[in-house]
Amino acid sequence: MPVQAPYGTWPSPIDAGLVAAHDGRPDFLGSVGGELWWTEPRPEEGGRRALLRLPADGRQSPVSVLPAPWNVRNRVIEYGGLPWAGAARNSGGPLIVFTHFADQRLYAVEPDAPDAAPRPLTPLSDITEDGLRWCDPVVLVDRGEVWCVLEEFTGEGPTELRRVLAAVPLDGSAAADRGRVRELTGDDDRFLSGPRLSPDGERLAWLAWNHPAMPWDGTRVMTARIGGDGSLEPPRAVAGGPEESVAQAEFASDGTLLIASDASGWWNLQRVDPRAAGTDGSRPRGVPLCPREEEFAGAAWKIGQRWFAPLPGGLVATLHGRGAQRLGVLDPETGALVDAAGPWTEWAPSLAVVDSRVAGIAASPRTSYEIVELDTRTGHTVVVAAHHEDLVDPAYCPEPQSRTFTGPGGRDIHAHLHPPHHPDHSAPAEELPPYVVWVHGGPTSRSPLVLDLEIAYFTSRGIGVVEVNYGGSTGYGRAYRNRLRQQWGVVDVEDCAAVARTLAREGTADPARLAIRGGSAGGWTSAASLTSPLAEGLYACGTVTYPILDLTGWATGETHDFESQYLESLVGPLAEVPDRYRERSPLQHADRTAAPFLLLQGLDDVICPPVQCERFLEQVKGRGVPHAYLAFEGEGHGFRRAETIVRAVEAELSLYCQTFGLAREDITPVELRP
Incomplete structure (x- = not known):
């Protein structure tokens, strides 16, 4: 008989140390001989x-x-x-x-x-x-x-x-x-x-x-x-x-x-x-x-990504799909495409060829990224390295589902829902679970539906997660990507809010215990959601990680060359629409911030520099909004060190515990100060 306890208070064997130890995946697969x-x-x-x-x-x-x-x-x-x-x-x-x-x-x-x-x-x-x-x-x-x-x-x-x-x-x-x-x-x-x-x-x-x-x-x-x-x-x-x-x-x-x-x-x-x-x-x-x-x-965020690879004899190994990518073998002469057998539902853009064999990096909602080899002569697939291991009982992992929500104007919004899940605990029948909207970076990117111990860290404790592939995300064609043109800070905020409101309206999530979190461009959307009228009063708190907070500063020398003119398409030419840059920037609307928030930043970040966080905190100071700022020496854009990841994950859970009224003693608390 399951133990009954409030959502968010369940015990879990997935601790922050486990999350940190298994952060990241194999990458840049290639063949030599x-x-x-x-x-x-x-x-x-x-x-x-x-x-x-x-x-x-x-x-x-x-x-x-x-x-x-x-x-x-x-x-x-x-x-x-x-x-x-x-x-x-x-x-x-x-x-x-x-x-x-x-x-x-x-x-x-x-x-x-x-x-x-x-x-x-x-x-x-x-x-x-x-x-x-x-x-x-x-x-x-x-x-x-x-x-x-x-x-x-x-x-x-x-x-x-x-x-x-x-x-x-x-x-x-x-x-x-x-x-x-x-x-x-x-x-x-x-x-x-x-x-x-x-x-x-x-x-x-x-x-x-x-x-x-x-x-x-x-x-x-x-x-x-x-x-x-x-x-x-x-x-x-x-x-x-x-x-x-x-x-x-x-x-x-x-x-x-x-x-x-x-x-x-x-x-x-x-x-x-x-x-x-x-x-x-x-x-x-x-x-x-x-x-x-x-x-x-897909979107070339790194140089050298490989979505397809020619094989000897004329066949082509290629990733393909809508909202997810699987491995197939294409005959260019006939157009026939045969998918690789196996449980993997998501393949990374990193393919290597050895004679008639093709290797890739693949995962599924139940398995982490493994190196898988397909023999194109026999159709046989086998894991050859980075084998997935169940580090905890899989029963503690969520049972995700892909859903399509309806946004403003009837537009489709794609998302992955990860409900709270625990093999031995359940919540009182009348209680609705807290949910956190996860916003991916990019923004021209997407959230793949794969096993993620950080998601399981929250869901196994009784906190639901929904990953939103808002308009502008990849995987759904160019028209879907182009929805974000000159609409960053609008479409992304609206789509995340539409998903959160739908979950609350249908009784999947507690409307009083909704949160939002994201890093980089996801940090922007999270911060914008806490300061925009488009999501006013919706979120009880938010986690904002190495974010963009000031569009004008970011467009005038506060970021690196690759993205230095990205806002021309996302927001519009600065010289033509300077007011738009100010109107959408969370920095300019710090006075609208009412929900508690956690701000996480790497001090060596040259993409989203710490100065933007510092300016935002200066505007929030004295407004009585509970918040915490954790800045990490030696970390850049994306945390890589185990001790940083542990602190960040536990601090995020601490924010939710304090905001949602959850009683836990198994984490290092973060102090929220007004």
Whole structure:
């Protein structure tokens, strides 16, 4: 017989330490020869990213290649990009090139050599300590170079920089001489990603775009012939445009390009022959391979994400779906698409190919992200690394459901509902549960429906969670994404409020115990919801993590280059609608703040800097609103250290306990001061 106790007071074996220890997932999966390599988080080691290697024989466990403090990560566009690449060699084992987070240099290592110490390939910065950054490498052993994206600061401001494709010698001669780095492209484009060499080695392709566009707004596929001396001939655009986002481009074995373009309103796969581009600038015709109202790609928040991968023989492994992405194998000749078998419902944009096998990183509502391999000849799938383990009895995890709510004007709002759930406890029949609206970052992103111990931390204690993929989220076509154009702070706030009100109206949630929380752009929506008339009186409290609070400040030098003009589309041109920037900013409406709130911030955050929190707190001071501000040394945009995650999770629960009147003694309380 279940023990009856109020919602929010149930005991749970999922503590904050468990949440922290398993924060993050494998990423940047790739193949070198017959081996799989990837990066993996180490929260207990200061949040570094380790580089893992799975031997090809399949009988050994993954090996961490580099000991601490090596941290395989970079800061290109601040969110980072593909931090490693490798090449098989005839003797001596593979050659691996990677970026180290502490100094942002590019290093080479021969892991099978007797002395496998990394050696630097690029110099330390000569302008500022963060002056040179590298990512998205392609190791070309025959050329003796690694080709990659170079981000170079030309001044001290966050937008004083340039990006080019560059060739770095593998012999280490550029480690002390910047002049030894060959620049392959000029300064025509602000952003570059995805350098790909054609199978015959005669052509290079890459993606490019410029401010104020973001990569999900409009990109171009550039190609150029490679001269005998390794330089590039003048490049041409063969696909894409101001209102067409190409998220990825890959060469097929026949020299044509496969691209994921949203020209149809959905990111679909096309084939483009760059050799058919006219000398007059005319472009080759793109041929759709599997036209569907589904997404075969997503928003490129990191450089080097991979949603599809050509296989030998002409097949293509590809992610696809609406609101979630699963792995399928596409026959481009017939358009037939066959999905991989297995329980996984969400695949990360990180695919690797080894002969006829394709590996990916996949999860489900019951399993964490695992590395799964599909044999395309047999259709057999198997977990090969990062195996999911039930760290607690799965009965403590929520039983989620995907729902579509109705918003203003009858528009659809997609969300994932995670009701309170406990195997041994229930609440009194007359009691309704508290619910927290979780707002994802981006805002051009989405919340995947996968096992999340942080969600289970709350639901197993009797607090419901609803993740809202509000208008502007990815996964539902370009029209759904474009709902947020010039409407940030309106559509996102309205959609979250509509979901919360519906849950209260239908008797799923307690209308007096609703909360909202989010980080980054989700922090913006949370703060805006606490200060906007669109959600007035709806939320009893909110958790706001590394947020944007002042649009005008963020648009005039208080953020990094990648998003420095993002508000042009989200809010409108600052020069034309300055009042809109003020009207929507939580900073300008601190006097409307009535609900208790928790503010969490990394002091090293250059994307959403602490100064915005400090200004907001100054405006709130003396208004009698209970709140707490926790600022963390050594943390940037997104918490990575175990001790930070523990404190943040427990502080959030403490906020809900104090606001909702929940009696708990198993957390470190946070003091709310007016």
